[in-house]
Amino acid sequence: MSSDFYTTFILPYSGIIIKICRAYTNTQEDFEDYYQEVCLQIWRSHESFQEKSEWSTWVYRISLNVCLTLLKKKKKHHFVSNSLPDEAIEDSRSFVDESLNQLYQAIRQLSEVDRAVIMLYLEEKSYQEIAEIIGTNPNNIGVRIKRIKERLKKLLDGKVN
Template sequence: MTPREQKAQAQTFDRWLAEHRGILFKVVRAYAFTIHDQDDLYQEICAQLWRSVPKFQHASSETTWIYRVSLYTAMRWSKTQKKHRSQPLAGHEPVLTPLDQPDDQRLAWLYQQIAKLNEVDRSVTLMMFDGIPYAEIAEALGISESNVGVKVHRIKQRLTRAAEEGGIS
């Protein structure tokens, strides 16, 4: 890779991190549940995004590409974590800091419900909440657009039932 290509890769990567920070936080929060695991997953997603910059061909939107890379990385990481539970390093300061948002019990409840979904449904949910069109969700996850529609319908039903049972409004 030439110095010019390396500079372009670094600029694209930095812009992606700045512009799509919210996506990364959502994916990390939906797949990792302790601050140390979230930190590990965030770093893994960043490494994969860095590697993916040269592969991005503009066939889909940047948002879809970033979701695809982030979600596949999170799913792979999640499977690995189940096999190898690690202990956080003593004195380790987390790299990932949450967005400046007040604690919202409804948002915490929503992430708890999302965590109960299987990996594909979690991915669909995150992208759906961001208003990503079904066609782009299907492309990012490698499923049909009609399958996305069915999944969205079932997820909405499940969340509605959980909210009614839990008294969330």
Template sequence: MSIEFYEEYIESNKSIIYKICRAYSHSQEEFEDYFQEVCLQLWRSKESYQQQSKLSTWVYRVSLNTCLSMVKKETKKVSTVEINEKIDQVHQFSEKEERLEELYRAIRMLKEVDRAIILLYLEEHSYQDIASIMGISSTNVGAKINRIKKQLKENMLWKSLT
């Protein structure tokens, strides 16, 4: 991997990659594995980037697809009990990041497609960009985001009561 590739593809889009990997991983070790795999997949598929969309959109799509593939592989290997144990063992971040971690836990409770939509929304992508990436209408994006926000509030409230 060249320095130029690292700076253009990875470093300039690190926040996107971090957020996606963090949303789909359940521990620091798993996060690092996801991040490494995303970087590898970006490097392997760099020739397929045809500049028809913004680089950040392409990086988002590769990152999301990589993480979803890894989740599917893990789901096949791990029983529901083991998944719940993994969630319970999530690495605790500093007090300053505790609220953010609570949000990510709530996001992980969402369906995979809903996770992708809310992550795009949190990255401040327009409804049109989200619609384009997800292959749905802008109107549908708005409706889904409102429903996802409500579900996140409920998930976070439920977690604080338990």
């Protein structure tokens, strides 16, 4: 991968990649592996980008697909709990803002698809864009987001484990 490709097509979207990878990993090592694999897959598949959507949508889709694929591979080899202890998030990766850390911790307790939906919603993507990225009907996105918000509120209030 050339540095020009990275600078032009990946670096401006690194925030997207970081957020998605962070939502699907438990350790700094996994995060770095996922990030690197996402970048590699973007580079490998960039020639098949057909410009039917925004580049950012393409990056989201690749990031989600890579993270979900790696997560499934990992689950086949190890038991992975949806409930992560505080120690699972290494200090080098944690944000200074404790409330943001708590939000990510709650998001990690959601199903894989719900994590994707809420991350896209937090990025202020339209229901249509979210549906396009995760491959579903835009009509069910609103209902799904409402349920996810309720679940997150319960998780953050400590009412659900």
